[in-house]
Amino acid sequence: MVIPITKDRFTVLGEEVKTLTIEIDNAQKAQDKRLSNSLKKEMYLKKVEQLELLQSDIAISSTVTAKELSDDVASRPNIPKYMTGTPLDDRLGGGIEIGTFIQLAGESFTGKTHFVLEILANISGANKILFFNFEMGERRINNRLKHLLISTEQDNNFLINSKARKLSEIIQEIKNKAKEGIKFFAIDSKMKIEVPEETEDLKAFRKISHELSKLSQQEEIIILLINQMNEQDQQNGRLAFKGGGDQMYDADIALFYMLNKTKSAEPKDWTRTMHCRKNRTGDEQLFRVDLVLDIHGKTKELIKP
Incomplete structure (x- = not known):
């Protein structure tokens, strides 16, 4: 399933990371090492997805039209x-x-x-x-x-x-x-x-x-x-x-x-x-x-x- 790259998705991932952090803390208190490691792995994967979303947004925002480029250059001060x-x-x-x-x-x-x-x-x-x-x-x-x-x-x-x-x-x-x-x-x-x-x-x-x-x-x-x-x-x-x-x-x-x-x-x-x-x-x-x-x-x- 392809998940759309949206800010909502980024927010959802952030909430899931917070929930997993609490669950990891509980598992460590219960000394359940296997469950703790499993939850950590899941949390890190979600953090990686967040980073990929950020990089994708940066890549998209760096693409401009010729008109946008022309307007941007025209607004810049002259090169000393x-x-x-x-x-x-x-x-x-x-x-x-x-x-x-x-x-x-x-x-x-x-x-x-x-x-x-x-x-x-x-x-x-x-x-x-x-x-x-x-x-x-x-x-x-x-x-x-x-x-x-x-x-x-x-x-x-x-x-x-x-x-x-x-x-x-x-x-x-x-x-x-x-x-x-x-x-x-x-x-x-x-x-x-x-x-x-x-x-x-x-x-x-x-x-x-x-x-x-x-x-x-x-x-x-x-x-x-x-x-x-x-x-x-x-x-x-x-x-x-x-x-x-x-x-x-x-x-x-x-x-x-x-x-x-x-x-x-x-x-x-x-x-x-x-x-x-x-x-x-x-x-x-x-x-x-x-x-x-x-x-x-x-x-x-x-x-x-």
Whole structure:
């Protein structure tokens, strides 16, 4: 017999559980162990049915019509964005949405770390940020920041962690700081993150990207991870993260920062191009933008005649 899933049925089960509880108590007082065990089994089965009814109600209530979904989305507040203060803002509809996991890769000496520090410095003018610094010593990062942080607010809002190298430690620190209201995090770099439970690099890379992607959504924060490319991909002009796997899938935004090497210019004067190979935010537009560093080391869009 199929019993309809209704609230009345749930109430009936609750009353039967109460009755069985009394009967079990009486059986135990009479030291009738067999009857007591039999009644307990019946009571647990009814509790299981109650749980199944609750799960069924939740499943049913989570199904909505397209009209209901549209009305719900329209009633929600706009997703907060953080302006980077770089040419990326124009391409990303005014900034980066919270709940976004970004991976930035590129050739060596392109200036990936400089670009990320520039973004963090801009944001720290009004908001706290946290930078996981695994590539530079304390003296070196201090010298870098002296040229980027020009106000007391930036000095106080720019947080640095150079100690938490294990993935589990990084995740916990991000959770702790997210509770304090910090929304923007950057990690330099993926290659320095330790995953002791994974002995194979590919599995470790997969876990890093999967966990950070999930964390950005759960905590409604932005995580920017500096990644690498392998030499063969660079030579073949292939835009891919070192280690492949699910890293591209896990990223909401995938950026590749490439040098434009020319014999007619000194390496310090080479221009750069930022390629966006994946974008799940805003209008989901892909783009490429040519960049150059001005005399103050600020990243500007290269306007070609």
